[in-house]
Amino acid sequence: AEDGYRLWLRYDKVENAQQLAAYKQSVTQVLFSGNSPTISAARKELFQGLSGLLQLQPTETKTVSQNGALLIGTIATTPILSELNLKSSLEKIGTEGFFIKSVKINQKNATIITANTDTGVLYGVFHFLKLIQTGQSLSNLSIENSPKLTHRILNHWDNLDRTVERGYAGFSLWEWHKLPDYLDPRYTDYARANASVGINGTVLTNVNANALILTPAFLEKVKALAGIFRPYGIKVYLTTRFSAPVEIGGLKTADPLDAEVQMWWKKKAEEIYTYIPDFGGFLVKANSEGQPGPQNYGRNHADGANMLADAVASKGGIVMWRAFVYDDKVPDDRAKQAYNEFTPLNGKFRKNVFVQVKNGAIDFQPREPFHPLFGAMPQTPLMMEFQLTQEYLGFATHLAYLAPLFKECLDSDTYAKGKGATVAKVIDGSLHKYSMSGMAGVANIGNDRNWTGHPFGQANWYSYGRLAWNPALSAEEIAEEWIQMTFTNDSKALNSIKEIIMGSREAVVNYMTPLGLAHLMGYSHHYGPGPWVSNKKRDDWTATYYHKADSAGIGFNRTSTGSKALSQYFPPVKAQLENLQTCPEKYLLWFHHLPWTHRMKSEKTLWEDLVGHYYLGVEQVRNMQKTWDSLKGSIDEYRFAQVKSLLSIQEKEAVLWRNSCVLYFQQFSKMPIPAGYEKPA
Numbered sequence: 001a002e003d004g005y006r007l008w009l010r011y012d013k014v015e016n017a018q019q020l021a022a023y024k025q026s027v028t029q030v031l032f033s034g035n036s037p038t039i040s041a042a043r044k045e046l047f048q049g050l051s052g053l054l055q056l057q058p059t060e061t062k063t064v065s066q067n068g069a070l071l072i073g074t075i076a077t078t079p080i081l082s083e084l085n086l087k088s089s090l091e092k093i094g095t096e097g098f099f100i101k102s103v104k105i106n107q108k109n110a111t112i113i114t115a116n117t118d119t120g121v122l123y124g125v126f127h128f129l130k131l132i133q134t135g136q137s138l139s140n141l142s143i144e145n146s147p148k149l150t151h152r153i154l155n156h157w158d159n160l161d162r163t164v165e166r167g168y169a170g171f172s173l174w175e176w177h178k179l180p181d182y183l184d185p186r187y188t189d190y191a192r193a194n195a196s197v198g199i200n201g202t203v204l205t206n207v208n209a210n211a212l213i214l215t216p217a218f219l220e221k222v223k224a225l226a227g228i229f230r231p232y233g234i235k236v237y238l239t240t241r242f243s244a245p246v247e248i249g250g251l252k253t254a255d256p257l258d259a260e261v262q263m264w265w266k267k268k269a270e271e272i273y274t275y276i277p278d279f280g281g282f283l284v285k286a287n288s289e290g291q292p293g294p295q296n297y298g299r300n301h302a303d304g305a306n307m308l309a310d311a312v313a314s315k316g317g318i319v320m321w322r323a324f325v326y327d328d329k330v331p332d333d334r335a336k337q338a339y340n341e342f343t344p345l346n347g348k349f350r351k352n353v354f355v356q357v358k359n360g361a362i363d364f365q366p367r368e369p370f371h372p373l374f375g376a377m378p379q380t381p382l383m384m385e386f387q388l389t390q391e392y393l394g395f396a397t398h399l400a401y402l403a404p405l406f407k408e409c410l411d412s413d414t415y416a417k418g419k420g421a422t423v424a425k426v427i428d429g430s431l432h433k434y435s436m437s438g439m440a441g442v443a444n445i446g447n448d449r450n451w452t453g454h455p456f457g458q459a460n461w462y463s464y465g466r467l468a469w470n471p472a473l474s475a476e477e478i479a480e481e482w483i484q485m486t487f488t489n490d491s492k493a494l495n496s497i498k499e500i501i502m503g504s505r506e507a508v509v510n511y512m513t514p515l516g517l518a519h520l521m522g523y524s525h526h527y528g529p530g531p532w533v534s535n536k537k538r539d540d541w542t543a544t545y546y547h548k549a550d551s552a553g554i555g556f557n558r559t560s561t562g563s564k565a566l567s568q569y570f571p572p573v574k575a576q577l578e579n580l581q582t583c584p585e586k587y588l589l590w591f592h593h594l595p596w597t598h599r600m601k602s603e604k605t606l607w608e609d610l611v612g613h614y615y616l617g618v619e620q621v622r623n624m625q626k627t628w629d630s631l632k633g634s635i636d637e638y639r640f641a642q643v644k645s646l647l648s649i650q651e652k653e654a655v656l657w658r659n660s661c662v663l664y665f666q667q668f669s670k671m672p673i674p675a676g677y678e679k680p681a
């Protein structure tokens with residue numbers, strides 16, 4: 001059965017006979033040059049792809065002797081290429097880009113896939129296969145492609161006991177107890193999938209870190225994984241527990257300004273590099289949700305980050321220091337805390353430090369306005385942190401394509417340097433001339449057969465990688481290629497799946513948190529609805545903190561008459577959002593507390609409009625079900641049935657969400673459910 005294990009690298013035979021014949025003419029002989037592990041990986045991938053897609057084992061030759069030759073290798077290892085005058089193209093594509101071009105060699109039609117590095121060649125091979133997978137022509141090619149960001153990294157929140165924080169697709173892929181001796185072939189498939197979308201780094205461990213990962217017994221295991229990932233251009237990173245010098249080092253303090261502590265980290269880094277010479281560096285969650293950090297010693301985030309940065313700098317390592325900080329003891333709007341703590345540190349970090357910022361100021365909600373830190377730290381490279389695991393969007397049970405969420409943030413204009421200073425330009429480094437640029441995706445991967453639990457979760461992994469490579473791609477074009485590679489090239493089925501995918505995130509917003517509401521999920525697990533008071537210990541962990549519903553109205557007032565969080569944005573953004581006429585309604589209750597009778601653009605009252613969104617969300621899920629049902633027979637049965645059942649759970653739970661929220665808020669609005677809607681129960 002098609003169980004989804006092959007992800008978007010299925011390489012099933014091209015169905016259209018005419019197309020198949022044309023492809024075969026374009027690949028009659030292969031000249032592969034170079035013999036590094038990366039080139040071997042590229043070669044293996046190419047042959048696996050061609051034997052599946054074209055049912056072909058092309059002959060390998062040393063010279064071009066017939067039409068349809070395919071030349072693959074770096075410019076340095078492929079002498080014929082030096083005759084083709086590719087210098088200016090190769091300069092443009094940098095160290096990871098590639099170049100695919102139709103050329104004439106010895107009067108024969110040939111295609112070259114080349115790059116400055118072996119990794120570039122590997123990326124080029126994946127791209128070439130994708131052309132076939134997505135039914136594109138192989139004639140007259142002239143493709144120059146290179147990543148816009150330097151660091152494209154998955155963050156696994158995987159614990160050493162193989163449980164996964166906020167993981168909904170089984171246990172961790174890393175079989176710590178069998179490593180380093182048993183190397184599951186799945187590790188290679190994981191690396192292939194990542195390389196196919198250009199992901200070039202992986203943080204193996206949870207941000208809520210365990211210091212033991214830095215001990216020799218575990219470093220041996222990390223080394224084994226790094227060895228598998230290396231040929232695929234993927235570096236390994238680890239999370240560090242800030243108190244490690246005390247916990248595993250026997251020191252009395254972890255104060256970052258203490259010379260002994262600094263020395264301990266230097267030695268520890270040196271030790272790590274003896275195992276993994278190309279170790280990427282550290283990801284750190286400090287002074288956040290109970291994790292230890294420099295503030296325990298009266299120091300600031302820069303002191304902590306710089307100490308670690310100094311320890312890895314000489315080996316080319318980096319530190320990704322997270323800005324996800326908030327504290328219920330700070331008597332201020334949680335949404336303001338990261339900005340307040342980090343902007344004073346702008347420019348105080350070492351060159352090899354990223355500050356890693358979640359897309360929004362609260363926490364991976366179905367919809368959040370962009371984080372005000374983007375654009376506000378011109379001298380410190382900011383790294384985007386997106387979450388692929390759907391912690392607040394129905395886990396691996398609900399279908400929610402996240403690329404539209406990612407794009408909404410990336411395309412937002414910060415106005416940090418006047419109009420056009422989008423979040424994408426902040427993080428790709430072009431706005432403030434950052435020396436490095438990056439995007440992190442909190443992985444949704446586990447050891448389920450299909451990797452992500454929900455078959456459509458794969459699209460979130462895929463689209464994250466594509467956007468980290470090029471934030472300018474559209475959610476729709478990414479969806480299209482993913483569907484073609486993962487499900488079908490049949491245009492009718494493709495369009496139906498695309499319709500489902502493209503509307504899915506908005507459906508979730510509608511039945512969970514419409515109009516800028518947030519964090520209405522049940523306490524701690526974050527799955528089903530819980531708009532009521534559920535945690536008496538901490539205000540900021542209870543939904544009422546976020547929606548502030550009362551008899552006067554609903555919403556969090558973050559304007560100048562409220563928490564003033566809006567003043568953290570640049571003036572044009574602040575002005576737009578502060579003004580009820582110009583604040584987009586999708587963000588309305590994020591920034592404003594409004595009476596239930598407030599008139600919306602629809603002419604309806606806020607109450608009616610809110611209820612309308614909850615009902616619409618359910619309707620949208622029902623439409624997704626109908627569209628999915630229409631696909632019976634045009635996709636494989638296994639995945640058809642699996643998605644069908646998941647959608648029926650989603651429908652049931654969307655109703656539960658709608659009814660819980662509408663009935664809960666009705667206690668305050670004391671207004672009726674508008675006529676024509678089924679009765680919530």
Ligand code: GCU
Nearest residue numbers: 165166207208285324363391
């Ligand atoms: C969320 C999530 C935690 C996680 C945290 C983080 O709050 O619920 O499980 O540890 O984010 O990003 O650090």
